[in-house]
Amino acid sequence: MAATLKDVAKKVGIHPATVSRALNPNTAHLVNAATVIKVRKAAAALNYVPNPMAAGLRTSRSHTIGVVIPDLNNPVFPGMVRGIQDTLSRTGYTPLLVNTDNDPESEAHVIAALSARRVDGFILATARRDHPLLVELSEKFPIVLINRVSESVQLPSVSADDLHGIRLAVEHLYGLGHRSIAHIAGPAWSSSGHERSQAFSKAMRDHDLVPARRPVAVTAWSIESAREAALRLLNDDPTLTAIVAANDQIALGAIAAAKSMKRRCPRDLSVVGYNDMPLMDLVDPPLTTVRVPQHDIGAESARLMLSLLVEEGSTPIKQVRLTPELIIRSSTAPPRSAS
Amino acid sequence: MAATLKDVAKKVGIHPATVSRALNPNTAHLVNAATVIKVRKAAAALNYVPNPMAAGLRTSRSHTIGVVIPDLNNPVFPGMVRGIQDTLSRTGYTPLLVNTDNDPESEAHVIAALSARRVDGFILATARRDHPLLVELSEKFPIVLINRVSESVQLPSVSADDLHGIRLAVEHLYGLGHRSIAHIAGPAWSSSGHERSQAFSKAMRDHDLVPARRPVAVTAWSIESAREAALRLLNDDPTLTAIVAANDQIALGAIAAAKSMKRRCPRDLSVVGYNDMPLMDLVDPPLTTVRVPQHDIGAESARLMLSLLVEEGSTPIKQVRLTPELIIRSSTAPPRSAS
DNA sequence: CCTGTTATCGCAATCGATTGCAATAGGTGG
DNA sequence: CCACCTATTGCAATCGATTGCGATAACAGG
Numbered sequence: 001m002a003a004t005l006k007d008v009a010k011k012v013g014i015h016p017a018t019v020s021r022a023l024n025p026n027t028a029h030l031v032n033a034a035t036v037i038k039v040r041k042a043a044a045a046l047n048y049v050p051n052p053m054a055a056g057l058r059t060s061r062s063h064t065i066g067v068v069i070p071d072l073n074n075p076v077f078p079g080m081v082r083g084i085q086d087t088l089s090r091t092g093y094t095p096l097l098v099n100t101d102n103d104p105e106s107e108a109h110v111i112a113a114l115s116a117r118r119v120d121g122f123i124l125a126t127a128r129r130d131h132p133l134l135v136e137l138s139e140k141f142p143i144v145l146i147n148r149v150s151e152s153v154q155l156p157s158v159s160a161d162d163l164h165g166i167r168l169a170v171e172h173l174y175g176l177g178h179r180s181i182a183h184i185a186g187p188a189w190s191s192s193g194h195e196r197s198q199a200f201s202k203a204m205r206d207h208d209l210v211p212a213r214r215p216v217a218v219t220a221w222s223i224e225s226a227r228e229a230a231l232r233l234l235n236d237d238p239t240l241t242a243i244v245a246a247n248d249q250i251a252l253g254a255i256a257a258a259k260s261m262k263r264r265c266p267r268d269l270s271v272v273g274y275n276d277m278p279l280m281d282l283v284d285p286p287l288t289t290v291r292v293p294q295h296d297i298g299a300e301s302a303r304l305m306l307s308l309l310v311e312e313g314s315t316p317i318k319q320v321r322l323t324p325e326l327i328i329r330s331s332t333a334p335p336r337s338a339s
Numbered sequence: 340m341a342a343t344l345k346d347v348a349k350k351v352g353i354h355p356a357t358v359s360r361a362l363n364p365n366t367a368h369l370v371n372a373a374t375v376i377k378v379r380k381a382a383a384a385l386n387y388v389p390n391p392m393a394a395g396l397r398t399s400r401s402h403t404i405g406v407v408i409p410d411l412n413n414p415v416f417p418g419m420v421r422g423i424q425d426t427l428s429r430t431g432y433t434p435l436l437v438n439t440d441n442d443p444e445s446e447a448h449v450i451a452a453l454s455a456r457r458v459d460g461f462i463l464a465t466a467r468r469d470h471p472l473l474v475e476l477s478e479k480f481p482i483v484l485i486n487r488v489s490e491s492v493q494l495p496s497v498s499a500d501d502l503h504g505i506r507l508a509v510e511h512l513y514g515l516g517h518r519s520i521a522h523i524a525g526p527a528w529s530s531s532g533h534e535r536s537q538a539f540s541k542a543m544r545d546h547d548l549v550p551a552r553r554p555v556a557v558t559a560w561s562i563e564s565a566r567e568a569a570l571r572l573l574n575d576d577p578t579l580t581a582i583v584a585a586n587d588q589i590a591l592g593a594i595a596a597a598k599s600m601k602r603r604c605p606r607d608l609s610v611v612g613y614n615d616m617p618l619m620d621l622v623d624p625p626l627t628t629v630r631v632p633q634h635d636i637g638a639e640s641a642r643l644m645l646s647l648l649v650e651e652g653s654t655p656i657k658q659v660r661l662t663p664e665l666i667i668r669s670s671t672a673p674p675r676s677a678s
Numbered sequence: 679c680c681t682g683t684t685a686t687c688g689c690a691a692t693c694g695a696t697t698g699c700a701a702t703a704g705g706t707g708g
Numbered sequence: 709c710c711a712c713c714t715a716t717t718g719c720a721a722t723c724g725a726t727t728g729c730g731a732t733a734a735c736a737g738g
Contacts, residue, residue: 004724015688020726027727032686049455053401054724056392057693072417072424075617082411085438089449094456097436099424110428116388117433252621278414282591284623343694354718359696366697371716393694396723 003046011042065305066114067095069125070102075277083298091306100126108133120309123301128189142308146301148191158301158320160292165324166199169244169272169290172326174207176334178242184229184254185217186246196246212237218250226253234261241335248273248280248289266333276327286329293322342385350381404644405453406434408464409441414616422637430645439465447472459648462640467528481647485640487530497640497659499631504663505538508583508611508629511665513546516673517581523568523593524556525585535585551576557589565592573600580674587612587619587628605672615666625668632661
């Protein structure tokens with residue numbers, strides 16, 4: 001059905017190998033400029049499109065990148081995925097997207113499936129603090145981590161500067177007059193959760209504040225889990241006036257928990273989120289949050305991956321940090337005692 | 340590096356062709372049961388994974404499905420995409436996901452790119468009422484439409500039963516006492532927008548109500564565009580007490596418009612959305628909306644595609660309609676005159 | 679005029695799996 | 709005991725693009 005190299009060659013009256021070289025920018029200089037023109041014209045006329053399977057078989061490169069995310073339904077990720085898609089597709093690469101639902105077993109499955117597909121590399125948003133699968137995978141494939149970094153192994157990564165982002169949140173609350181500020185951390189296994197938690201402690205120390213006695217963490221990145229954690233936290237320390245949440249859904253859960261305890265946000269409790277995912281300007285109350293450049297993170301990770309693919313191995317490992325930005329809305333206000 | 344058929348064959352001491360047959364469920368019956376066992380064991384021992392490019396080259400099937408959606412950032416779509424992914428991956432197929440940003444030109448590009456990748460079929464969420472590209476594409480590929488149906492050409496599709504869904508919305512408002520109900524329709528080119536608009540007119544007639552004098556439609560599926568349309572509508576007809584929106588973002592835009600005119604929802608204006616995308620329970624006010632089974636739509640479309648792929652052409656065109664459900668939250672209330 | 683380049687292109691092998699066809703062996707019925 | 713059938717396996721071509729190597733010709737320098 002579709003035209004092949006041979007068809008183009010026959011039309012021009014030359015050998016398929018020459019056509020191949022003429023059409024490939026890297027080898028076009030090996031063939032007479034005049035015939036390159038003719039080949040291009042014939043290829044266009046025949047509507048020739050190279051067969052990626054044939055090329056891939058020969059070169060053992062699929063021009064395909066596995067993109068592994070926890071869950072596409074989590075609104076943080078579509079932005080990053082778009083960033084990846086947009087920049088990968090511009091260079092002839094195609095992302096293969098899979099979900100893990102934060103389940104390590106499921107992750108192993110999907111990664112095996114992608115390996116079977118012979119992807120050229122992986123972009124992973126699922127790094128855990130302790131991640132054995134990651135180290136063995138990194139020996140076989142180029143890998144770029146997004147949104148999270150791993151402690152098990154040093155790898156190229158792209159993520160927001162959480163130290164800075166969390167500091168923005170703390171300073172905002174401090175500036176409003178809050179002194180009793182707590183953090184609801186992400187799951188213990190999560191690297192981003194851990195990092196933001198550390199960042200919170202540091203920012204608090206820098207303002208001579210002490211975090212809540214007992215640190216609180218959710219068990220999953222979900223609103224429901226956050227609600228429970230927030231309930232514990234608010235019961236533990238009734239003097240609390242502000243919460244820095246490890247991400248937006250945790251903030252949402254905290255607000256819901258406060259509401260169920262008849263504490264209104266922001267009158268009785270200020271809450272700052274993290275990520276600024278879509279619709280955070282329309283929830284009740286509109287969420288003050290730290291915006292991380294989701295699309296940019298994806299785009300940058302794709303660029304990093306592409307550079308990994310051309311340069312053979314021996315480049316220094318690059319860890320990119322993108323600067324987040326505080327978006328002030330209506331979930332934060334001065335504490336009541338100060339008003 | 341990776342083991343090939345030949346490696347397995349050598350280990351067992353037989354010909355690669357026999358190994359191929361032994362490993363393929365469709366041809367395994369041609370091979371002695373005992374050697375099938377041996378082959379399986381050897382393959383497992385060598386960690387053999389078939390090379391999809393080699394197989395694809397020979398069979399000219401990539402086991403890959405192009406999934407074309409307008410924009411992954413629109414929260415309606417991730418659910419459907421998950422549905423597609425979940426059921427496709429279970430059968431060894433891989434979705435290739437692309438975005439069009441509702442731009443026909445961009446759509447042509449991404450579809451060309453997917454064709455170049457030799458996808459086995461397309462699942463499209465971008466059908467327009469008038470869609471020339473669709474008819475020529477449908478001659479070369481199996482196609483399943485989701486969420487929208489096209490009038491240009493009869494194709495297999497999976498979507499919500501909009502007639503029923505819109506009726507639920509109208510009946511809900513009618514039951515609350517509303518009589519002056521308007522519809523904000525989707526873009527004119529959109530098939531789902533048109534369909535819901537028709538459904539609205541019918542539901543209104545069935546209740547002996549007349550829609551607003553001048554029908555209003557957005558120019559894009561966006562909150563911003565909806566805000567403008569709603570402003571026009573509310574100025575046009577101040578007696579209006581309720582709006583049925585063609586989707587959730589339009590509902591959100593309508594609520595915002597009302598707010599800017601000092602009309603509060605639901606006290607002064609009731610609004611019903613459509614789709615029930617994520618977070619609609621947390622916006623202000625929590626949105627009454629018609630829930631369409633997003634994951635199911637995706638899953639069903641994938642199943643339909645798979646059936647298209649096995650049965651050679653001559654099956655009757657199947658158009659699946661999934662039943663939506665009304666989710667009553669807080670954006671609807673009895674009209675003020677009735678209270 | 680001869681040798682050494684350089685530019686251009688053809689040849690043929692190769693990637694790994696699939697599959698029509700042929701070949702072999704063992705078995706059956708007459 | 710023979711013709712024939714079936715079960716099982718091997719052979720080799722094939723899918724389409726890539727690429728190392730060799731061939732040819734033109735051309736320059738000596």
